[in-house]
Amino acid sequence: MSLAMQQKIEIAADKPYPVYLGSSLEGLGEYLRHQFDDIEHILIVSHQVVADLYAQRLMKGLQDYRINLLIVPAGEEEKSLDRLSRLTAEALGHGTDRKSLVIALGGGVIGDLAGFFASIFMRGIRLIQVPTTLLAQVDSSIGGKVAVNHSAGKNILGAFYPPQAVWTDFSTLESLPWEEVENGLAESIKHALIADGDLFQFFENEQKPIKHRDCLIWSEMVTRSSLVKIRIVSQDEREQGIRALLNLGHSFGHAIETEMDYRGITHGQGVSVGIVAAAHLAFAKGLMTSAEVDRVIALLNSYGLLTKIKGLDSQNLLHKMQADKKNQGGRKILILPQGIGQALVTKECSDSEILAAWKQVLF
Amino acid sequence: MSLAMQQKIEIAADKPYPVYLGSSLEGLGEYLRHQFDDIEHILIVSHQVVADLYAQRLMKGLQDYRINLLIVPAGEEEKSLDRLSRLTAEALGHGTDRKSLVIALGGGVIGDLAGFFASIFMRGIRLIQVPTTLLAQVDSSIGGKVAVNHSAGKNILGAFYPPQAVWTDFSTLESLPWEEVENGLAESIKHALIADGDLFQFFENEQKPIKHRDCLIWSEMVTRSSLVKIRIVSQDEREQGIRALLNLGHSFGHAIETEMDYRGITHGQGVSVGIVAAAHLAFAKGLMTSAEVDRVIALLNSYGLLTKIKGLDSQNLLHKMQADKKNQGGRKILILPQGIGQALVTKECSDSEILAAWKQVLF
Numbered sequence: 032m033s034l035a036m037q038q039k040i041e042i043a044a045d046k047p048y049p050v051y052l053g054s055s056l057e058g059l060g061e062y063l064r065h066q067f068d069d070i071e072h073i074l075i076v077s078h079q080v081v082a083d084l085y086a087q088r089l090m091k092g093l094q095d096y097r098i099n100l101l102i103v104p105a106g107e108e109e110k111s112l113d114r115l116s117r118l119t120a121e122a123l124g125h126g127t128d129r130k131s132l133v134i135a136l137g138g139g140v141i142g143d144l145a146g147f148f149a150s151i152f153m154r155g156i157r158l159i160q161v162p163t164t165l166l167a168q169v170d171s172s173i174g175g176k177v178a179v180n181h182s183a184g185k186n187i188l189g190a191f192y193p194p195q196a197v198w199t200d201f202s203t204l205e206s207l208p209w210e211e212v213e214n215g216l217a218e219s220i221k222h223a224l225i226a227d228g229d230l231f232q233f234f235e236n237e238q239k240p241i242k243h244r245d246c247l248i249w250s251e252m253v254t255r256s257s258l259v260k261i262r263i264v265s266q267d268e269r270e271q272g273i274r275a276l277l278n279l280g281h282s283f284g285h286a287i288e289t290e291m292d293y294r295g296i297t298h299g300q301g302v303s304v305g306i307v308a309a310a311h312l313a314f315a316k317g318l319m320t321s322a323e324v325d326r327v328i329a330l331l332n333s334y335g336l337l338t339k340i341k342g343l344d345s346q347n348l349l350h351k352m353q354a355d356k357k358n359q360g361g362r363k364i365l366i367l368p369q370g371i372g373q374a375l376v377t378k379e380c381s382d383s384e385i386l387a388a389w390k391q392v393l394f
Numbered sequence: 395m396s397l398a399m400q401q402k403i404e405i406a407a408d409k410p411y412p413v414y415l416g417s418s419l420e421g422l423g424e425y426l427r428h429q430f431d432d433i434e435h436i437l438i439v440s441h442q443v444v445a446d447l448y449a450q451r452l453m454k455g456l457q458d459y460r461i462n463l464l465i466v467p468a469g470e471e472e473k474s475l476d477r478l479s480r481l482t483a484e485a486l487g488h489g490t491d492r493k494s495l496v497i498a499l500g501g502g503v504i505g506d507l508a509g510f511f512a513s514i515f516m517r518g519i520r521l522i523q524v525p526t527t528l529l530a531q532v533d534s535s536i537g538g539k540v541a542v543n544h545s546a547g548k549n550i551l552g553a554f555y556p557p558q559a560v561w562t563d564f565s566t567l568e569s570l571p572w573e574e575v576e577n578g579l580a581e582s583i584k585h586a587l588i589a590d591g592d593l594f595q596f597f598e599n600e601q602k603p604i605k606h607r608d609c610l611i612w613s614e615m616v617t618r619s620s621l622v623k624i625r626i627v628s629q630d631e632r633e634q635g636i637r638a639l640l641n642l643g644h645s646f647g648h649a650i651e652t653e654m655d656y657r658g659i660t661h662g663q664g665v666s667v668g669i670v671a672a673a674h675l676a677f678a679k680g681l682m683t684s685a686e687v688d689r690v691i692a693l694l695n696s697y698g699l700l701t702k703i704k705g706l707d708s709q710n711l712l713h714k715m716q717a718d719k720k721n722q723g724g725r726k727i728l729i730l731p732q733g734i735g736q737a738l739v740t741k742e743c744s745d746s747e748i749l750a751a752w753k754q755v756l757f
């Protein structure tokens with residue numbers, strides 16, 4: 032199967048929108064001209080490093096439009112109300128109006144921030160997601176979730192805001208630092224674990240070409256992993272049910288990240304340890320064999336992802352899980368794998384069971 | 395016709411919702427228990443003065459729920475990202491989660507602020523609007539628009555966020571200062587002018603009982619004026635067309651308010667002068683007779699609303715209109731009355747025509 036060509040996949044949602052996998056940055060302009068006849072002004076929101084690498088290629092196709100490039104400093108801490116406020120001032124300074132279009136060119140931080148901005152600026156203006164990290168391509172650009180953080184909680188203020196389209200150019204991943212690749216791999220492996228056993232095997236079999244960033248294999252990896260997310264959010268746009276499965280590993284991962292104050296641990300590493308904790312818990316609940324747990328650990332390890340973490344206290348971690356915004360009425364909602372390629376949502380884990388799982392990933 | 399009884403009117407929208415006109419604060423609890431079986435926690439957002447007057451009556455019906463009352467200082471300047479940020483911290487401190495419900499108990503400031511908060515907190519939690527000013531009852535609580543201001547523009551960040559219901563208790567208007575009544579009257583008269591010639595006559599005929607706050611006449615006034623707004627937003631939730639008519643007088647009014655830095659002029663007075671300017675422009679365009687313009691001026695005057703304003707420069711005001719967020723691609727979009735009881739949207743007014751209209755309301 033040739034994956035070098037562009038594929039269009041429609042996401043079923045209140046307002047359906049297409050994901051273009053394997054498209055080219057240069058081609059976006061033609062797409063916009065073809066789809067929308069009332070766009071005059073475009074705001075591109077990006078990081079400096081991403082703009083330096085890719086803005087020119089993108090703008091090649093956008094010569095018909097009045098363009099402003101808004102640069103946001105890199106870093107999770109920029110996903111804030113403060114930054115939103117500045118973007119608002121800058122956008123107004125550039126004469127942004129209801130007919131303007133926002134292009135989010137970057138990773139998940141840019142996608143979430145610029146996406147949330149687009150969702151509330153003048154009560155919503157049009158948005159195109161152009162994801163440039165592995166995590167953004169397989170995960171954050173798909174599904175319409177946008178948000179900013181608050182000192183009291185991550186992604187606490189946000190919206191479900193479907194973009195006009197997601198425009199994914201695999202070639203932008205070539206410049207991605209390996210650490211960032213890991214963040215995306217953790218989510219991709221999670222996708223495989225919860226919904227696609229074949230993809231899990233693909234990750235097991237193709238370690239070498241994946242690590243060497245073989246172009247065709249990466250196209251396939253991004254495509255197949257994106258398809259998992261697309262399938263899930265198409266069934267449950269608003270996270271009333273099955274979409275919650277995507278949080279596998281995240282309740283544990285967030286607890287680690289907050290306990291460590293987001294220092295010395297990447298999101299991907301946190302999620303990776305979280306996946307392992309969930310797998311141990313699944314084993315304890317009879318949802319997985321120990322051989323399956325071992326496969327999960329081995330796969331994560333083989334990509335350099337953490338499967339245990341040092342120097343943390345299980346009680347503190349348990350306590351941190353209490354603040355998770357997925358919890359309802361005080362009950363901890365957890366996602367557990369069910370073998371390889373399936374998962375389920377459960378409220379039925381006692382604190383002592385959760386503690387036991389924590390202990391398996393601490394040393 | 396007895397208007398003392400509760401009327402339920404359904405607003406047609408993507409997600410339809412009911413407006414309960416003439417309901418009682420005490421009755422909301424029963425309604426909630428009846429409608430929703432998964433609410434445990436309620437956040438009431440209000441001003442101190444409103445809470446002192448009405449929170450107890452409201453809470454009488456809410457004894458089954460865990461309630462937190464969040465007090466926001468009064469004033470338009472509190473419709474801000476800063477206040478939103480504080481509400482977020484307070485809400486999290488009180489254990490607010492996705493199943494919590496927000497009740498906005500107050501005027502348009504509370505409705506817009508608490509409504510926007512509810513729309514983005516954890517990507518949206520449930521909301522009930524309980525409007526307590528005339529403006530909020532006939533206008534701002536209906537139609538799902540919520541927003542905060544930014545130093546660079548009013549209502550610049552916001553959403554369309556239909557509440558679960560609008561719960562309107564006419565009796566809360568008894569305590570409203572007259573200046574606040576005027577703000578609501580300006581919008582009510584605007585409703586009559588754009589869409590209900592009979593209501594316009596009602597305002598002409600019932601001046602005395604309206605000024606004396608006759609309870610039955612007020613019920614009728616609020617009901618009929620609300621119905622205009624309900625009818626319009628039901629046809630055009632997202633302001634793609636007819637809903638724009640509700641902005642009659644507002645482009646002019648906003649220009650006055652910003653030119654005066656929101657000091658020494660109420661919103662209602664600004665809108666009132668704006669309505670008159672629009673009427674003059676409509677006359678110049680052959681849309682109104684001079685007798686109709688005179689009726690408009692006489693009616694506004696009779697309720698103590700401004701119809702001319704002193705000490706402002708028409709060029710500056712024209713310039714201020716440029717920043718209106720309803721403008722598109724640099725063209726000024728204006729709403730003009732078409733006789734009494736109809737209105738239209740037009741881009742066809744030249745700057746010199748607009749200037750001439752401004753001059754008619756300046757001295």
Ligand SMILES: NC(=O)c1ccc[n+]([C@@H]2O[C@H](COP(=O)([O-])OP(=O)(O)OC[C@H]3O[C@@H](n4cnc5c(N)ncnc54)[C@H](O)[C@@H]3O)[C@@H](O)[C@H]2O)c1
Nearest residue numbers: 078105138139140141163164166167171176203206207214
């Ligand atoms: N909306 C969702 O559904 C969703 C899902 C998962 C994660 N997220 C969010 O995504 C964010 C993380 O996203 P991320 O992992 O993409 O991080 P990121 O956006 O911070 O990007 C990581 C770094 O890589 C740089 N970069 C981006 N593209 C590059 C490229 N092509 N070449 C070189 N450098 C590049 C960025 O400038 C940045 O410094 C978090 O805020 C998380 O909450 C959102």
Ligand SMILES: NC(=O)c1ccc[n+]([C@@H]2O[C@H](COP(=O)([O-])OP(=O)(O)OC[C@H]3O[C@@H](n4cnc5c(N)ncnc54)[C@H](O)[C@@H]3O)[C@@H](O)[C@H]2O)c1
Nearest residue numbers: 441468501502503504526527529530534539566569570577
């Ligand atoms: N969302 C919309 O569609 C829409 C439409 C029009 C206006 N608005 C917004 O509404 C706001 C203005 O609303 P407003 O005119 O109601 O002003 P407001 O909310 O500031 O209320 C005016 C004052 O009256 C007090 N008050 C409220 N109810 C009272 C009562 N029953 N008795 C005594 N005092 C009471 C308030 O505490 C406040 O001090 C503006 O911010 C405007 O942008 C929104």
